[in-house]
Each structure stands twice: as C-alpha cells, then as structure tokens.
Amino acid sequence: EPEVTQTPSHQVTQMGQEVILRCVPISNHLYFYWYRQILGQKVEFLVSFYNNEISEKSEIFDDQFSVERPDGSNFTLKIRSTKLEDSAMYFCASRDRGLSSSYEQYFGPGTRLTVT
Amino acid sequence: AQSVTQLGSHVSVSEGALVLLRCNYSSSVPPYLFWYVQYPNQGLQLLLKYTTGATLVKGINGFEAEFKKSETSFHLTKPSAHMSDAAEYFCAVRKYSGGGADGLTFGKGTHLIIQP
Numbered sequence: 001e002p003e004v005t006q007t008p009s010h011q012v013t014q015m016g017q018e019v020i021l022r023c024v025p026i027s028n029h030l031y032f033y034w035y036r037q038i039l040g041q042k043v044e045f046l047v048s049f050y051n052n053e054i055s056e057k058s059e060i061f062d063d064q065f066s067v068e069r070p071d072g073s074n075f076t077l078k079i080r081s082t083k084l085e086d087s088a089m090y091f092c093a094s095r096d097r098g099l100s101s102s103y104e105q106y107f108g109p110g111t112r113l114t115v116t
Numbered sequence: 117a118q119s120v121t122q123l124g125s126h127v128s129v130s131e132g133a134l135v136l137l138r139c140n141y142s143s144s145v146p147p148y149l150f151w152y153v154q155y156p157n158q159g160l161q162l163l164l165k166y167t168t169g170a171t172l173v174k175g176i177n178g179f180e181a182e183f184k185k186s187e188t189s190f191h192l193t194k195p196s197a198h199m200s201d202a203a204e205y206f207c208a209v210r211k212y213s214g215g216g217a218d219g220l221t222f223g224k225g226t227h228l229i230i231q232p
Contacts (some may be wrong), residue, residue, distance in 0.1 A: 009173060031217045033217075033219055041224070042223060042224045043208075044222070045219035045220060048217035048218070049217065050216065055209070055216075055217035056217060056219060058149065058219075103148055104162060105130055105220060106158045107152075107160040107161075109159040110158075
C-alpha cells in the first residue's frame, strides 16, 4: 500500500541553524500538508500546498518557515533559524484530488526535531 | 472557524469493557469529522471518518462513531477493549477555507489506558 515517507526520523540541531525536513507524498496525490506536534500537545496545522503554491497557512507558519516541492516527488519544510520552541514532531500529509466525500489525509511517520 | 473539543485527556477502561471517547465539534458548515490513532512513537493512523451519508461510520480495529448533528458530537466507541487499543486518540475536523487544500483542526487528544 502506498505511504507517505519522511526523512530523517530524528534531527538534532543547534539554535539558529537551518533545517530542512523532507517528505515524499503518495505519488498521485496533489495536496500536501505540514503539521507539528509539540511533545504532549495536540497536532497543529502549519501549511497546505497545492499547484506549487501555499494554499493556507496558520499563524505558526511565520517568515522563518518555507515549503517547497523541488522536483515533483519531494515536499520539504525549511526552518531558517531554529528556536528552542521549534522542537516538535513534524508530520507531512498528502491527499488526492478525489471526491470530497472521500476526503482523507495520509500522514507520514513524522520527523522529531530537537533544537538544543 | 471549525474547532474540536475532546472531553477527558485520559480514559481508563478494563480489558473487554466498552470504550467511549468523546468529541464535540463546532463548525459553521457541514463538518467532515475524523478519528485518528497514534501509538507511542508513531505517526497518525486514520480510524474512521464522516463526510456525508450514513451517520454511523465503522472503522478499523472494531471502532465506530456516530455523527449527531443535534448534539454536535462524534463520539468514538468500541464494544470490547483490547490491550492493543492503548494509544492516543485524536478527533479532527476539516478546516474550511474555501479551497480544496483545507487542513485539519485537531482536538487535544485522549489517552486511552486499558487495564488488564
């Protein structure tokens, strides 16, 4: 069964450094998402992406964040200058362009980002 | 805007007993509702969803949920708990931004504990 993959599974970085989290969505999917989950808290929407542009972003997704689909298969989340509070699990999700009634997002296993 | 409230951050049941996890939603449009399960150190797995049609939806692992518009609820049930059901459960509602790339708004989650 097709699945969303994410790399790396765990990333440790120092405060102020740039990180890129990578995702490979399911191949025929057209909508892409990033979410984050701070330890012990709920999953929060960051951004959605469609047709090579951001469709919607939350207030969390400030100028330090950017997303890109560089090559038609990967979907990346970049954090330019990491802060301690960026430490979280980051989930990528994707969905196809099916009927609204079949709306379903498929989540990857996540990347745990630790900022020290 | 859409929102989700999960009553009870922790629910403990005995093995073989009924599982009931509560979810109430707020939505200005007909909602799309989801239950996801997260096992320790893993990603999010869709249990079931309601988009349109039958209000009683069945999911994986013997779980089901009933959409009740009058009560703005989407409670998750399972007749007989199994030890393997111990996990974090998240209720979510589709955000409506007018485009097809809507993300999900999650509740804070309910940690299900199964007592032997």
